[in-house]
Amino acid sequence: MNRITIEKRVQVISALVEGDSLRSVVRMTGVALNTIQKLMADLGTVCAEYQDKAMRNLNWLALWASLEQENPMERKPESGFQYPGWPPPTTHIVSSRP
8 A cells, every 4th residue: 555755744734734625736736636635644543632631631720720810801001001992891782783
């Protein structure tokens, strides 16, 4: 069974990541459509395995707490400078139509 080179795989994956369609990647690289689809399936499996190993035993509570501390919507403007529209409006406009 023939294998495509690593350089060709990188070229195919780069084109797909950039948003090119499968058929345009076939035309640009000369790699068969079925080969590209199999490469995508293999890449998905490898990415899933990586994320499964990399995302184990994370301290999600600490991550969430750090995100809650830096909420940009609750940040006050610096003294002497007012952001346009600060503070954000809290009232809602209601339509008069039923």
